[in-house]
Amino acid sequence: MKKILFLIALILGISSTSALAHKVIVFAWVEQGQIHIEGSFGSDRPAKNCVIKVTDSNKGLVHQGITDAQGLYSFALPDTNDSDLVVELDAGTGHSGHWTLPKDELGMEPTLKSLEEKMVQKQSLEKDPSLARILSGIAVIFGLAFAAAWIKKRKKDKSNA
Amino acid sequence: MHISEGVLSGQVLAVGAVITIVGTTIGLRKIDYDQMVHVAILASAFFVASLIHVNIGPVSVHLILNGVVGLLLGLAAFPAILTALVLQSLFFQYGGLTALGVNCVIMALPAILMHYLFLPLVGKSPKLTFVAGFLAGFFSIGFSCLLMGSALWFTNEDFLKTCIAIISAHVPVMVIEGIITGFCVSFLLKVYPEILPKKIVGKKNWKES
Numbered sequence: 001m002k003k004i005l006f007l008i009a010l011i012l013g014i015s016s017t018s019a020l021a022h023k024v025i026v027f028a029w030v031e032q033g034q035i036h037i038e039g040s041f042g043s044d045r046p047a048k049n050c051v052i053k054v055t056d057s058n059k060g061l062v063h064q065g066i067t068d069a070q071g072l073y074s075f076a077l078p079d080t081n082d083s084d085l086v087v088e089l090d091a092g093t094g095h096s097g098h099w100t101l102p103k104d105e106l107g108m109e110p111t112l113k114s115l116e117e118k119m120v121q122k123q124s125l126e127k128d129p130s131l132a133r134i135l136s137g138i139a140v141i142f143g144l145a146f147a148a149a150w151i152k153k154r155k156k157d158k159s160n161a
Numbered sequence: 162m163h164i165s166e167g168v169l170s171g172q173v174l175a176v177g178a179v180i181t182i183v184g185t186t187i188g189l190r191k192i193d194y195d196q197m198v199h200v201a202i203l204a205s206a207f208f209v210a211s212l213i214h215v216n217i218g219p220v221s222v223h224l225i226l227n228g229v230v231g232l233l234l235g236l237a238a239f240p241a242i243l244t245a246l247v248l249q250s251l252f253f254q255y256g257g258l259t260a261l262g263v264n265c266v267i268m269a270l271p272a273i274l275m276h277y278l279f280l281p282l283v284g285k286s287p288k289l290t291f292v293a294g295f296l297a298g299f300f301s302i303g304f305s306c307l308l309m310g311s312a313l314w315f316t317n318e319d320f321l322k323t324c325i326a327i328i329s330a331h332v333p334v335m336v337i338e339g340i341i342t343g344f345c346v347s348f349l350l351k352v353y354p355e356i357l358p359k360k361i362v363g364k365k366n367w368k369e370s
Contacts, residue, residue: 023254024165093327094164094313129212129253137248138205144244145201152194 005081024097026089029115030077030106039071039089039097042126043148046071051090061154077106162225162305162331163249163264166257170225170316175215177312179264181243184269188239196237199356202240203230208248211255224334228301229342231272232280233349233356242269265347271304283346283357289341290350298342302335303328 024047028037035054039047052073054063062085067073085101110118169177176188192200210226231238243265249255256264275297309325349356 037252081243088167093330094168094309095325096165097170098167103287133210134209137208137252140248141204141208141244145197145204147193148189149197151193152197156194 006152024065024089024091024095025125026087026097026099027118027125028087028099028101029110029118030101030108031110031115033077034074035077035085035087035101035106037073037087037089037099038122039067039073039091041091042128047089047091050092053088053090055086055088057086162223162268162309163246163256164260164267164309166259166311168316169260169263169312173312173315174259174263177260177266179262180267181239181262181265184236184239184266184273185243188236188241191236192240196234200234200237200241200301201233202356203238204245206230207242210243211253215315224304224338224341225268225302226298226338226341227268227272227305228298228338229231229294230299231269231275231301232283232342232346233276233358234272235276235280235358236273237267238276239265242272267305267308267312270308274304275301280358282316284350287347292346294343294346295339297339297346299335299339301342302338306331318354351362 002010023041025040026037027039028035030036036050041047041125046069047067048069048071050067050071052063052065052067053061054075056062062078063075064157065073067089082103084103085106087099087101087117088096090096095119207226207230210224213224227238227242230241234241243261244254244264246261246268247258250258250261278300279293279297282289284290306327307324310327313323346357
Protein backbone atom coordinates (compact mmCIF):
# COMPACT_ATOMS: atom_id res chain seq x y z
CA MET A 1 0.00 0.00 0.00
CA LYS A 2 2.87 2.38 0.89
CA LYS A 3 4.41 1.74 -2.51
CA ILE A 4 1.12 2.52 -4.26
CA LEU A 5 0.79 5.78 -2.29
CA PHE A 6 4.39 6.63 -3.21
CA LEU A 7 3.62 6.14 -6.91
CA ILE A 8 0.49 8.29 -6.66
CA ALA A 9 2.56 11.01 -4.93
CA LEU A 10 5.10 10.75 -7.74
CA ILE A 11 2.38 11.26 -10.35
CA LEU A 12 1.06 14.30 -8.48
CA GLY A 13 4.59 15.65 -8.14
CA ILE A 14 5.00 15.44 -11.89
CA SER A 15 1.72 17.24 -12.45
CA SER A 16 2.68 20.14 -10.19
CA THR A 17 5.40 21.14 -12.66
CA SER A 18 2.92 21.17 -15.46
CA ALA A 19 2.48 23.37 -18.47
CA LEU A 20 -0.14 23.29 -21.19
CA ALA A 21 -0.09 20.63 -23.85
CA HIS A 22 -1.09 21.17 -27.45
CA LYS A 23 -4.58 22.52 -27.03
CA VAL A 24 -5.16 24.89 -29.93
CA ILE A 25 -6.89 28.06 -28.77
CA VAL A 26 -8.42 30.46 -31.27
CA PHE A 27 -9.94 33.73 -30.23
CA ALA A 28 -11.52 36.30 -32.59
CA TRP A 29 -13.19 39.66 -32.09
CA VAL A 30 -14.38 42.63 -34.17
CA GLU A 31 -12.91 46.07 -33.64
CA GLN A 32 -12.82 49.18 -35.87
CA GLY A 33 -14.11 47.41 -38.95
CA GLN A 34 -11.60 44.60 -38.69
CA ILE A 35 -11.70 41.01 -37.53
CA HIS A 36 -8.80 40.29 -35.20
CA ILE A 37 -7.70 36.71 -34.62
CA GLU A 38 -5.33 35.40 -32.00
CA GLY A 39 -4.12 31.79 -31.96
CA SER A 40 -2.12 30.11 -29.22
CA PHE A 41 -1.31 26.82 -27.49
CA GLY A 42 -1.75 28.46 -24.10
CA SER A 43 -0.96 31.81 -22.55
CA ASP A 44 2.73 32.03 -23.48
CA ARG A 45 2.86 30.08 -26.72
CA PRO A 46 1.56 31.85 -29.81
CA ALA A 47 0.45 29.74 -32.78
CA LYS A 48 2.95 31.15 -35.28
CA ASN A 49 2.66 30.83 -39.06
CA CYS A 50 -0.57 28.86 -38.86
CA VAL A 51 -3.18 28.86 -41.60
CA ILE A 52 -6.36 30.80 -40.81
CA LYS A 53 -9.52 29.96 -42.75
CA VAL A 54 -12.70 31.95 -42.29
CA THR A 55 -15.89 30.35 -43.58
CA ASP A 56 -19.56 31.34 -43.58
CA SER A 57 -22.48 29.19 -42.44
CA ASN A 58 -22.57 27.42 -45.86
CA LYS A 59 -18.90 26.49 -45.44
CA GLY A 60 -17.93 28.90 -48.21
CA LEU A 61 -14.44 30.34 -47.85
CA VAL A 62 -14.63 34.02 -46.91
CA HIS A 63 -11.00 34.74 -46.15
CA GLN A 64 -7.68 32.98 -45.73
CA GLY A 65 -4.39 34.05 -44.17
CA ILE A 66 -1.42 33.12 -41.99
CA THR A 67 -0.73 34.20 -38.41
CA ASP A 68 2.37 36.27 -37.62
CA ALA A 69 5.10 35.53 -35.05
CA GLN A 70 2.76 36.63 -32.24
CA GLY A 71 0.01 34.29 -33.46
CA LEU A 72 -2.07 37.29 -34.63
CA TYR A 73 -3.96 37.95 -37.83
CA SER A 74 -6.35 40.75 -38.81
CA PHE A 75 -8.42 41.50 -41.89
CA ALA A 76 -11.18 43.90 -42.94
CA LEU A 77 -14.77 42.85 -42.27
CA PRO A 78 -16.27 41.38 -45.46
CA ASP A 79 -18.92 43.70 -46.99
CA THR A 80 -21.23 41.05 -48.37
CA ASN A 81 -21.41 38.60 -45.49
CA ASP A 82 -24.84 37.78 -44.05
CA SER A 83 -24.13 34.87 -41.68
CA ASP A 84 -22.06 33.77 -38.70
CA LEU A 85 -18.38 33.37 -39.46
CA VAL A 86 -16.31 30.40 -38.36
CA VAL A 87 -12.61 31.04 -37.84
CA GLU A 88 -10.46 27.91 -38.13
CA LEU A 89 -6.81 27.82 -37.18
CA ASP A 90 -4.85 24.90 -38.63
CA ALA A 91 -1.68 24.31 -36.61
CA GLY A 92 -0.75 21.31 -38.79
CA THR A 93 -0.40 17.57 -38.08
CA GLY A 94 -3.96 17.14 -36.87
CA HIS A 95 -4.07 20.15 -34.55
CA SER A 96 -6.78 22.72 -35.18
CA GLY A 97 -9.16 25.00 -33.33
CA HIS A 98 -12.36 26.91 -34.12
CA TRP A 99 -14.05 30.11 -33.04
CA THR A 100 -17.49 31.30 -34.15
CA LEU A 101 -18.25 34.99 -34.59
CA PRO A 102 -22.05 35.44 -34.41
CA LYS A 103 -23.69 37.47 -37.16
CA ASP A 104 -24.96 40.21 -34.82
CA GLU A 105 -21.45 40.73 -33.42
CA LEU A 106 -20.08 41.47 -36.87
CA GLY A 107 -22.09 44.59 -37.57
CA MET A 108 -21.46 46.58 -34.40
CA GLU A 109 -18.53 48.18 -32.67
CA PRO A 110 -17.74 46.52 -29.35
CA THR A 111 -18.28 48.40 -26.10
CA LEU A 112 -15.65 48.47 -23.38
CA LYS A 113 -17.80 46.07 -21.35
CA SER A 114 -18.12 43.56 -24.19
CA LEU A 115 -14.36 43.70 -24.80
CA GLU A 116 -13.71 43.07 -21.13
CA GLU A 117 -16.06 40.08 -21.23
CA LYS A 118 -14.19 38.75 -24.25
CA MET A 119 -10.88 39.11 -22.43
CA VAL A 120 -12.22 37.13 -19.46
CA GLN A 121 -13.43 34.46 -21.90
CA LYS A 122 -9.99 34.40 -23.54
CA GLN A 123 -8.13 34.15 -20.24
CA SER A 124 -10.33 31.27 -19.09
CA LEU A 125 -9.56 29.41 -22.34
CA GLU A 126 -5.83 29.93 -21.89
CA LYS A 127 -5.72 29.00 -18.22
CA ASP A 128 -3.66 25.97 -17.16
CA PRO A 129 -5.71 23.01 -15.91
CA SER A 130 -6.18 23.51 -12.18
CA LEU A 131 -4.90 21.05 -9.58
CA ALA A 132 -8.53 20.33 -8.70
CA ARG A 133 -9.20 19.15 -12.26
CA ILE A 134 -6.09 16.98 -12.31
CA LEU A 135 -7.02 15.43 -8.96
CA SER A 136 -10.62 14.92 -10.10
CA GLY A 137 -9.35 13.08 -13.19
CA ILE A 138 -7.16 10.79 -11.11
CA ALA A 139 -10.03 10.21 -8.68
CA VAL A 140 -12.30 9.21 -11.59
CA ILE A 141 -9.66 6.77 -12.90
CA PHE A 142 -9.32 5.10 -9.49
CA GLY A 143 -13.10 5.13 -9.00
CA LEU A 144 -13.58 3.31 -12.30
CA ALA A 145 -10.79 0.86 -11.51
CA PHE A 146 -12.28 0.00 -8.14
CA ALA A 147 -15.75 -0.38 -9.70
CA ALA A 148 -14.31 -2.72 -12.35
CA ALA A 149 -12.39 -4.66 -9.68
CA TRP A 150 -15.57 -5.03 -7.62
CA ILE A 151 -17.51 -6.33 -10.66
CA LYS A 152 -14.70 -8.78 -11.51
CA LYS A 153 -14.58 -10.00 -7.91
CA ARG A 154 -18.34 -10.54 -7.82
CA LYS A 155 -18.19 -12.52 -11.05
CA LYS A 156 -15.33 -14.60 -9.69
CA ASP A 157 -17.14 -15.26 -6.42
CA LYS A 158 -20.29 -16.27 -8.32
CA SER A 159 -18.43 -18.68 -10.56
CA ASN A 160 -16.66 -20.20 -7.51
CA ALA A 161 -19.94 -20.62 -5.59
CA MET B 162 -0.28 13.71 -30.50
CA HIS B 163 -3.97 14.41 -29.92
CA ILE B 164 -5.76 14.91 -33.24
CA SER B 165 -8.35 17.66 -32.88
CA GLU B 166 -12.04 17.39 -33.64
CA GLY B 167 -13.16 18.14 -37.17
CA VAL B 168 -9.84 17.19 -38.81
CA LEU B 169 -10.43 13.56 -39.80
CA SER B 170 -12.96 12.10 -42.22
CA GLY B 171 -15.99 10.12 -41.01
CA GLN B 172 -14.59 6.82 -42.29
CA VAL B 173 -11.30 7.23 -40.42
CA LEU B 174 -13.17 8.18 -37.23
CA ALA B 175 -15.45 5.12 -37.60
CA VAL B 176 -12.54 2.70 -38.14
CA GLY B 177 -10.75 4.19 -35.11
CA ALA B 178 -13.88 3.82 -32.97
CA VAL B 179 -14.39 0.17 -33.98
CA ILE B 180 -10.74 -0.79 -33.28
CA THR B 181 -10.94 1.00 -29.92
CA ILE B 182 -14.14 -0.80 -28.90
CA VAL B 183 -12.68 -4.20 -29.84
CA GLY B 184 -9.31 -3.44 -28.19
CA THR B 185 -10.92 -2.14 -25.01
CA THR B 186 -13.22 -5.16 -24.73
CA ILE B 187 -10.31 -7.58 -25.12
CA GLY B 188 -8.20 -5.49 -22.75
CA LEU B 189 -10.88 -5.43 -20.04
CA ARG B 190 -11.23 -9.21 -20.22
CA LYS B 191 -7.48 -9.66 -19.82
CA ILE B 192 -7.19 -7.57 -16.65
CA ASP B 193 -6.90 -9.62 -13.46
CA TYR B 194 -8.65 -8.46 -10.32
CA ASP B 195 -5.22 -7.92 -8.65
CA GLN B 196 -3.92 -5.91 -11.59
CA MET B 197 -6.67 -3.25 -11.43
CA VAL B 198 -4.77 -0.84 -9.14
CA HIS B 199 -1.74 -1.01 -11.42
CA VAL B 200 -3.90 -0.20 -14.42
CA ALA B 201 -5.29 2.81 -12.52
CA ILE B 202 -1.79 4.02 -11.54
CA LEU B 203 -0.49 3.80 -15.10
CA ALA B 204 -3.66 5.37 -16.53
CA SER B 205 -3.17 8.26 -14.07
CA ALA B 206 0.47 8.64 -15.16
CA PHE B 207 -0.66 8.77 -18.81
CA PHE B 208 -3.44 11.24 -17.87
CA VAL B 209 -1.02 13.77 -16.33
CA ALA B 210 1.92 13.16 -18.69
CA SER B 211 0.43 15.33 -21.43
CA LEU B 212 0.64 18.30 -19.06
CA ILE B 213 4.43 18.08 -19.02
CA HIS B 214 5.89 20.18 -21.76
CA VAL B 215 9.35 19.85 -23.18
CA ASN B 216 10.69 22.92 -24.97
CA ILE B 217 13.72 22.18 -27.11
CA GLY B 218 14.66 25.12 -29.30
CA PRO B 219 11.67 26.15 -31.37
CA VAL B 220 9.96 22.78 -30.83
CA SER B 221 7.51 22.31 -28.02
CA VAL B 222 6.19 18.80 -27.34
CA HIS B 223 4.49 17.07 -24.46
CA LEU B 224 5.13 13.69 -22.87
CA ILE B 225 2.83 10.78 -23.72
CA LEU B 226 4.16 7.78 -21.75
CA ASN B 227 2.31 5.20 -23.84
CA GLY B 228 5.51 3.12 -23.98
CA VAL B 229 5.66 2.47 -20.25
CA VAL B 230 1.88 1.88 -20.06
CA GLY B 231 2.00 -0.66 -22.91
CA LEU B 232 5.19 -2.35 -21.75
CA LEU B 233 3.80 -3.01 -18.28
CA LEU B 234 0.13 -3.63 -19.07
CA GLY B 235 0.03 -5.32 -22.47
CA LEU B 236 -3.54 -5.55 -23.78
CA ALA B 237 -4.85 -3.82 -20.65
CA ALA B 238 -3.21 -0.67 -22.04
CA PHE B 239 -6.24 -0.18 -24.30
CA PRO B 240 -8.81 0.51 -21.53
CA ALA B 241 -6.18 2.42 -19.50
CA ILE B 242 -5.31 4.75 -22.38
CA LEU B 243 -8.96 5.14 -23.43
CA THR B 244 -10.01 6.20 -19.91
CA ALA B 245 -7.15 8.69 -19.68
CA LEU B 246 -7.94 10.13 -23.13
CA VAL B 247 -11.64 10.57 -22.28
CA LEU B 248 -10.66 12.47 -19.15
CA GLN B 249 -8.02 14.55 -20.97
CA SER B 250 -10.67 15.49 -23.50
CA LEU B 251 -13.26 16.40 -20.84
CA PHE B 252 -10.99 18.06 -18.30
CA PHE B 253 -8.26 19.65 -20.43
CA GLN B 254 -9.99 19.88 -23.86
CA TYR B 255 -7.23 17.88 -25.59
CA GLY B 256 -8.24 16.09 -28.76
CA GLY B 257 -11.99 15.74 -28.71
CA LEU B 258 -14.66 13.15 -28.10
CA THR B 259 -15.31 12.42 -31.79
CA ALA B 260 -11.60 11.81 -32.44
CA LEU B 261 -11.29 9.67 -29.32
CA GLY B 262 -11.27 6.31 -31.13
CA VAL B 263 -8.53 7.31 -33.54
CA ASN B 264 -6.45 8.97 -30.83
CA CYS B 265 -6.76 5.84 -28.70
CA VAL B 266 -5.66 3.59 -31.57
CA ILE B 267 -2.71 5.90 -32.32
CA MET B 268 -1.44 5.66 -28.75
CA ALA B 269 -2.58 2.21 -27.59
CA LEU B 270 -1.63 -0.04 -30.54
CA PRO B 271 2.09 0.87 -30.50
CA ALA B 272 2.02 0.58 -26.70
CA ILE B 273 0.76 -3.01 -26.90
CA LEU B 274 3.28 -3.83 -29.62
CA MET B 275 6.06 -2.69 -27.26
CA HIS B 276 4.82 -5.18 -24.64
CA TYR B 277 5.28 -8.12 -26.98
CA LEU B 278 8.54 -6.85 -28.50
CA PHE B 279 10.48 -5.71 -25.45
CA LEU B 280 9.00 -7.25 -22.29
CA PRO B 281 10.99 -10.49 -22.82
CA LEU B 282 14.18 -8.44 -22.28
CA VAL B 283 12.99 -6.95 -18.97
CA GLY B 284 14.47 -8.68 -15.91
CA LYS B 285 17.32 -10.41 -17.78
CA SER B 286 19.95 -7.96 -16.51
CA PRO B 287 19.90 -4.34 -15.26
CA LYS B 288 21.37 -3.14 -18.55
CA LEU B 289 18.93 -5.07 -20.73
CA THR B 290 16.01 -3.90 -18.58
CA PHE B 291 16.99 -0.28 -19.19
CA VAL B 292 17.55 -0.91 -22.91
CA ALA B 293 14.13 -2.61 -23.19
CA GLY B 294 12.50 0.35 -21.46
CA PHE B 295 14.33 2.85 -23.64
CA LEU B 296 13.39 1.06 -26.86
CA ALA B 297 9.76 0.73 -25.73
CA GLY B 298 9.54 4.46 -24.94
CA PHE B 299 11.35 5.46 -28.13
CA PHE B 300 9.54 3.25 -30.60
CA SER B 301 6.07 3.62 -29.08
CA ILE B 302 6.20 7.32 -29.98
CA GLY B 303 7.72 6.50 -33.39
CA PHE B 304 4.93 4.07 -34.26
CA SER B 305 2.32 6.45 -32.88
CA CYS B 306 3.68 9.11 -35.26
CA LEU B 307 3.33 6.70 -38.20
CA LEU B 308 -0.26 5.84 -37.21
CA MET B 309 -1.08 9.52 -36.83
CA GLY B 310 0.40 10.18 -40.28
CA SER B 311 -1.70 7.33 -41.70
CA ALA B 312 -4.90 8.72 -40.14
CA LEU B 313 -4.22 12.13 -41.67
CA TRP B 314 -3.18 10.54 -44.97
CA PHE B 315 -6.47 8.64 -45.23
CA THR B 316 -8.24 11.95 -44.68
CA ASN B 317 -6.49 14.06 -47.29
CA GLU B 318 -2.91 14.90 -46.46
CA ASP B 319 0.33 13.84 -48.10
CA PHE B 320 1.57 10.78 -46.14
CA LEU B 321 5.31 11.26 -46.48
CA LYS B 322 5.23 15.01 -45.83
CA THR B 323 2.92 14.59 -42.83
CA CYS B 324 4.94 11.72 -41.35
CA ILE B 325 8.20 13.64 -41.73
CA ALA B 326 6.62 16.68 -40.05
CA ILE B 327 5.20 14.62 -37.16
CA ILE B 328 8.30 12.48 -36.57
CA SER B 329 10.71 15.42 -36.78
CA ALA B 330 8.61 17.28 -34.20
CA HIS B 331 8.60 14.23 -31.94
CA VAL B 332 12.27 13.13 -32.11
CA PRO B 333 13.11 14.97 -28.85
CA VAL B 334 10.14 13.41 -27.09
CA MET B 335 11.07 9.95 -28.45
CA VAL B 336 14.50 10.23 -26.82
CA ILE B 337 13.12 11.71 -23.58
CA GLU B 338 10.40 9.08 -23.32
CA GLY B 339 12.97 6.37 -24.03
CA ILE B 340 15.12 7.58 -21.13
CA ILE B 341 12.11 8.03 -18.80
CA THR B 342 10.72 4.59 -19.66
CA GLY B 343 14.16 2.98 -19.23
CA PHE B 344 14.62 4.50 -15.77
CA CYS B 345 10.99 3.90 -14.85
CA VAL B 346 11.09 0.15 -15.63
CA SER B 347 14.48 -0.31 -13.92
CA PHE B 348 13.24 1.61 -10.86
CA LEU B 349 9.95 -0.28 -10.67
CA LEU B 350 11.69 -3.62 -10.94
CA LYS B 351 13.75 -2.59 -7.91
CA VAL B 352 11.15 -0.98 -5.66
CA TYR B 353 7.77 -2.23 -6.82
CA PRO B 354 8.22 -5.39 -8.92
CA GLU B 355 4.56 -6.36 -8.31
CA ILE B 356 3.54 -3.86 -11.01
CA LEU B 357 5.37 -5.95 -13.62
CA PRO B 358 3.88 -9.16 -15.03
CA LYS B 359 4.51 -12.12 -12.68
CA LYS B 360 6.65 -13.99 -15.20
CA ILE B 361 9.07 -11.02 -15.35
CA VAL B 362 9.36 -10.64 -11.59
CA GLY B 363 10.21 -14.33 -11.32
CA LYS B 364 12.82 -13.96 -14.06
CA LYS B 365 14.81 -11.27 -12.26
CA ASN B 366 18.08 -13.06 -11.44
CA TRP B 367 20.36 -10.46 -9.92
CA LYS B 368 20.58 -9.02 -6.43
CA GLU B 369 20.45 -5.30 -5.67
CA SER B 370 23.56 -4.03 -3.90
